[in-house]
């Protein structure tokens with residue numbers, strides 16, 4: 001019985017670790033989704049996109065598409081001919097795998113010009129280290145949400161390792 005109990009403890013720790021490593025999914029445009037009437041600059045402001053997070057574009061397939069544009073110029077001019085990626089399934093998931101800026105627009109003619117485009121700035125996931133003195137000027141960093149950050153993956157994983165040692 002002790003063995004079963006230990007296994008249960010181990011499983012619960014693994015679940016905790018998985019939760020800690022869970023990525024944030026950003027449904028683009030919030031409840032309004034990926035559409036012409038959504039204010040995407042309002043949606044992105046105040047939202048932080050970290051490496052490992054995912055974007056989820058929800059829309060009616062056939063009516064809209066998601067096209068990833070190559071650069072700022074293509075974004076500004078709604079030039080979808082330089083697209084680096086294109087999706088049309090209605091539920092398109094994009095993983096933000098590295099820091100930088102990415103540009104998305106709708107490929108349906110006219111929609112991008114109507115404002116159906118979004119610029120996503122991905123930042124490195126520094127965990128809960130507040131002493132990040134990066135060269136880029138971050139003027140004010142008073143985010144009250146920082147108190148609710150999940151524990152760093154490293155801490156959780158080392159806890160699991162310790163538990164594994166204890167079991168063996």
Ligand SMILES: [Cu+2]
Pocket residue numbers: 035036063064065106107108111112116
């Ligand atoms: Cu569209």
